[in-house]
Amino acid sequence: MDQKNELIYERIKDSILTLALSLLALTIGFVFALINAPTDTTVAIYFLTAILTAALTSTRYYGFFTSAILTLGYNFFITAPKFSFSKITPYMLIVSGLMFLMSLISSSIMSRVRLGEQLARRRQKESQVLYHLTKDLSTAETVDEVVELTLNNIADVFNTDCRMVFFDDDGKVKPTFTLMKNHTIQKDVPINSQRDYKKYKEKPPKGYYYNEQQKQYEWPFFDRHQKILGSIAIEEKRVDHFNDFDFRMIYTMTEATGIVIDKLMLSKEQAQAQLEVERERYRTNLLRSISHDLRTPLTGIIGTSELLMELLDENSQEYELASSIYKESSWLSALVANVLSLTRLQNHSMNIKKEVMVVEDVVDSAIETISLRYPERQIVTEYPQDVLTCLVDPALMKQVIINLIDNAIKYSPPTEPIEIMVNEEFSSHNVLIQISDHGMGLDRQEKIDAFKMFYTTKSDTGAKVKGVGLGLPICQSIVKSHDGSLVVSDREDKTNGAVFTIYLPKYDQQTSL
Structure with a gap:
């Protein structure tokens, strides 16, 4: 009755x-x-x-x-x-x-x-x-269990059919819903694709909506951030016999369901985050272990190939082979050093020894080192008249500048110079170190992906540049550890090429005292 x-x-x-x-x-x-x-x-x-x-x-x-x-x-x-x-x-x-x-x-x-x-x-x-309801929901381990328990409780208490729809992270309704009809659960029922759910962006003043098209009352529920999760609906012909007490009870049951579903989703996110942390830790430990194991044989190979080059005639085929071994081993040794630096930075175990340094001296030291590797490449510098100082680890900052110059050389034609400019940004009290190349530049997406680990691009010749995409992430991590930032932009003269800019806090002796 x-x-x-x-x-x-x-x-x-x-x-x-x-x-x-x-x-x-x-x-x-x-x-x-x-x-x-x-x-x-x-x-x-x-x-x-x-x-x-x-x-x-x-x-x-x-x-x-x-x-x-x-x-x-x-x-x-x-x-x-x-x-x-x-x-x-x-x-x-x-x-x-x-x-x-x-x-x-x-x-x-x-x-x-x-x-x-x-x-x-x-x-x-x-x-x-x-x-x-709370007792039943406390034992639920999945969202599907929560849906069935809630619909079963509503059907038993109010002797009515009911249904539940869900929304995705973008607030769009999912294509199917769960229906409780004649005390039987029906899953994956197709939803009305013409239905408009825009008003579900906010909580209804009375706790429920009335849908004229579907002829049903709907009680939405939200997560802890007030974002729509789902909605429970009951046909109008059944709700017409509800009193205020029944409306309040349905609302309370809906709120309880939303809280439990939000809790399950949060637990799932936390478990996923924990899994990602574990994976990252295992990956970092593996990289560090492999890198340590590779350093000893690589040092021997580099030393042996260098000794062979000294003993052999430069015009001989043997010298050419030894030189190739030396270059490849040196590249691999640099890669291993980058991996070790990255793992230390990620684990916050890198020993950073900051001291007051003249920025031009750090840049000159990096240019001197890179010139030994690329003696034929032209590097043009532009320094300010005033002496600019920063509180940095000279070895680490030198490594950053070397990596950026090395990248600029790889992506620029051999006849074009690499330009380095040091300047002061008075508005932010920062020191700028800009390394500019004449390559093909980076598009909008490449500028976003450039600092991601293992991301690489091709040179202007179309060939993929040798590397594994660790240089820029390492540079960015080192700069951040110095309270600075590293950004990439286009050249201001509208020619092809990219500009990598290091922003470092200027050292002010009076402020430091």
């Missing part, structure tokens, strides 16, 4: 009960009048009947109706002349009025008691429903 039929049935039952009690009291009053019983006894019975009616019926109006009937009965059976409404005296009106008023007060009090009892039962029911 639905709520509408239950309400009709309850009203009919209360009406019959009111009439029956009123007739019974009037009959007793009539009998007592015939036998000339004391009027106090009849009045007491009338009062008792009014109170009993208020206690046994659902609203106070039935008690009011009984009080009115019994007041008329008092006038008819007790006051003189008996069995007649004629000759109504002021005294009779006062007595009848007082009796009616006392009956109303009694009925009102009993109705309030009954209402309080009903509210207590409702609160108890709500507590029981939420307790069972």
